[in-house]
Amino acid sequence: MTTITVENIKKSFGDADILKSVSLDIKDQEFTVLLGPSGCGKSTLLRIIAGLESQDSGIIKIGDRVVSHLPPRERNVAMVFQNYAVFPHMTVFENIAFGLRMKKAPEKKIKENVERTAALMHIDHLLKRYSGQLSGGQRQRVAVARALAVEPDVLLMDEPLSNLDALLRLQMRAELKSVLEASKTTTVYVTHDQVEAMSLADRIAVMNSGRIDQYDVPDEIYSNPATEYVGSFIGNPPMNFISPDYQVGTIPAGATQLGIRPEDFNVSKEARDNYWPITVLTREKLGSHQQLSAELNGQLFRVNIPNEIEIESGNTLYLMPKEDKKRWYTEGGKIIL
Template identity: 90%
Template sequence: MTTISIENVKKSFGDAHILKSVSLDIKHQEFTVLLGPSGCGKSTLLRIIAGLETQDTGVIKIGDRTVSHLPPKERNVAMVFQNYAVFPHMTVFENIAFGLRMKKAPEQKIKENVERTATLMHIDHLLHRYSGQLSGGQRQRVAVARALAVEPDVLLMDEPLSNLDALLRLQMRAELKAVLEASKTTTVYVTHDQVEAMSLADRIAVMNAGRIDQYDLPDEIYNNPATEYVGSFIGNPPMNFISPTFQRGDIPEGATQLGIRPEDFDVSTEAREDYWPITILTRERLGSHQQLSAELNGQLFRVNIANEIDVSSGNTLYLKPKDDKKRWYSESGKIIL
């Protein structure tokens, strides 16, 4: 059972507190994504799991072993970096075999593992080429195959798709998900891209200034953000946060903000009881729907509506948040209900 347990890990560089008592339990064979903006500590946490950085305090366990102060080679982890790190003077075969040769694996095992992982990554026809003859997507496949070939307990990936163009990134995302499900390797993946996180992850840890704001299933994070920060980071456009001073009906005690996704309104072109009259500022056609920027009592927010509704900038439209989609937040930014 390859689980990962991170207990109260802290890390500072000089006066900069990068990780502030981070705890996380990752299940066997689960794909966990560390998601957050630049500087939130996600790559530092990944490097600490790998042994490339040492935590100031706290404990790292992989399976039933405490690995907090073990060197990387004794942790049985493999890492895929953003820049591929494929050796230009080696063939694809030798690149994939590199980690196995460092471990002094028998030649037969090297051959079997290289061919198996190359087939898994759809590069078995490229084994005799050099990296200079490969595209960016092919080099990334080599890097993943090399990591999987050593049969690690844990696979660590630091923004591995960020150097690819948008179409190739989409293709690689789907392939990567299928490959890792087939390999059944416990995986920790770092990204700032919420679409990547939502599409790949079994669970997402949303990081904010050195802490984890929420660790949960992707749908749970989208539908029930634990903090205003999570709601504002996940979603395109993000969740609206509106002062409820004009809200009729019950407002939970201590609530200072109503959180509601742009798609979670009932819409009417005519005034109706309990509907908010909003002024449309801008309208964008996005193919499957229209996205409106709107104003209500001086507050700005976004609304997604059907293409069939005929509106223009300056029009008045009437909205009502769906009751089961309302989320209430306290002054501290934490969810109440």
């Protein structure tokens, strides 16, 4: 049973509050992604869990063990770094074996674990090489194998795929998912890439300047963004936020913004009751659908429509948000449930 409990972690560097009382309950064997733009504190939180950075206040528990005062080596975690951090003066074998050697594991177990994890990451033919003789993708595999070989309670990954080129990233992402699912290790994964987060995570913690705005399964994050921030960070293009003046029907008390995803409109080329007449500014054909930038009384928003609808920029199109997809937000940007 390896849960991770983060309780009221605060951290500031000088005047900058990097983490403003962050709490997180990660379940056993869960894959949690910390998602946010650079500077939101996601890497700092990961490094505090690893013990590479110390918190100003708050508690970290791994399982039932309070680890917040322990150095990294006593936390039984493993970490994969963005720049791989494969030791250049050791062979791939020695790299993967490093953690086990430090734990004084018997030679037989070292050999077993190294061979098993190397096979898992498809680098068993590279064991005698040095990191200088490996490609970026292969180094990444070594780093993951090295982390898995120590059989850690918790696996921490800091933007592990961001140094790979796009195609390789896709491939590694799929592979990581299956490897980590099989290893059943509780994992915390940091990224700024929402697609990566959506595809890998059991639960995503969306971070916004030192706070966690929402911690939930990917579907919920997408369809019920807890804050305006989450809605505009997740989704490409992001959620539209529209003032409710144009709205017919009931508006919940306190609502100042209507949040609606670009694909959640009923679309018509002819004027209809309660439909908004919008002016199309640009149209982009994206293959599976087309994306419009449109305007209504100075309010800019984006709409995804099926390919069948023929429309030119400058034309008028009639839209109505789908009733069950409307989300309402307060002045402060919080969702009204």
